[in-house]
Amino acid sequence: MPDTHKRVGVLISGRGSNMVSLAEAAQAPGYPAEIALVISNIPDVAGLDRARSFGIATATIDHRPFGRDREAFERAVDELLRVNQIDLVVLAGFMRILTPWFVKRWEGRMINIHPSLLPLFKGTHTHRQALEAGASEHGCSVHFVVPELDAGPVILQAKVPVLPGDDEETLSQRVLVEEHKLYPAALADVASGRARLAGDVVIRA
Numbered sequence: 001m002p003d004t005h006k007r008v009g010v011l012i013s014g015r016g017s018n019m020v021s022l023a024e025a026a027q028a029p030g031y032p033a034e035i036a037l038v039i040s041n042i043p044d045v046a047g048l049d050r051a052r053s054f055g056i057a058t059a060t061i062d063h064r065p066f067g068r069d070r071e072a073f074e075r076a077v078d079e080l081l082r083v084n085q086i087d088l089v090v091l092a093g094f095m096r097i098l099t100p101w102f103v104k105r106w107e108g109r110m111i112n113i114h115p116s117l118l119p120l121f122k123g124t125h126t127h128r129q130a131l132e133a134g135a136s137e138h139g140c141s142v143h144f145v146v147p148e149l150d151a152g153p154v155i156l157q158a159k160v161p162v163l164p165g166d167d168e169e170t171l172s173q174r175v176l177v178e179e180h181k182l183y184p185a186a187l188a189d190v191a192s193g194r195a196r197l198a199g200d201v202v203i204r205a
Contacts, residue, residue: 005032006032006087006190007025007037007084007087007088008036008086008087008089008090008191009036009037009088009089009090010035010051011038011039011041011090011094012048013041013094013096014090014091014093014095015047016038016045016047017180018113018179019035019093021053021180021183022054022090022183023187027054030171032166034131035051035056035128036054036092037081037084038056038059038196039060040059041057041060041062041096042062043060044060055061056126061073064095065077065172067159070098071099071101073096074098088191089109089111089181090183090187091111104147107146108144111142111144111187112143112152113179113186114126114150115172115179116130116138116140116141118143118151118154119150120133130171131167135162135182136162137161138160138162138171139159139175139178140179140182141154141156142154142156142186144197152180152197153197153201153202155186155189156186156189157182160174192204
């Protein structure tokens with residue numbers, strides 16, 4: 001079994017509610033990961049304050065000065081992750097599409113949570129997509145990040161029913177409750193080596 005205590009860097013762009021669920025989980029004795037760094041691409045978001053309240057180191061790398069050079073922005077993020085000896089990268093409401101360069105750099109060591117039962121409803125407005133499709137169930141998925149958007153192998157999923165009278169807000173709130181439980185469980189699986197990426201599939205130990 002691999003080393004079971006990993007240093008995790010979390011990338012955010014907003015309130016960081018999933019980051020908080022990870023930080024809370026990481027306080028438990030025996031949890032196999034430490035939330036060591038939170039980076040935002042937008043200054044002064046609420047998630048940075050929330051991270052600091054846990055004693056987590058924070059940083060902002062504003063993407064705007066880099067203009068259209070997404071890779072230059074990502075190189076700055078990558079350098080900060082490496083200086084802080086980060087083992088795993090977690091995307092938690094990070095509203096940037098990553099280049100293949102960055103994804104390959106962290107292949108098998110970067111995960112994301114997506115508010116749908118992948119491969120259904122990729123991209124944005126997933127709750128609206130589910131309602132418009134007449135889905136009877138919806139949910140969230142944690143997956144390894146690959147160059148194609150929302151296409152990485154799924155580590156864990158959680159389902160919720162779509163109820164009569166649901167709108168985007170009620171459905172999103174029900175899914176968010178599950179996200180806050182699912183993400184810590186999936187990170188624990190990856191950090192402990194119980195789940196790892198092998199080609200285009202997840203191997204479980």
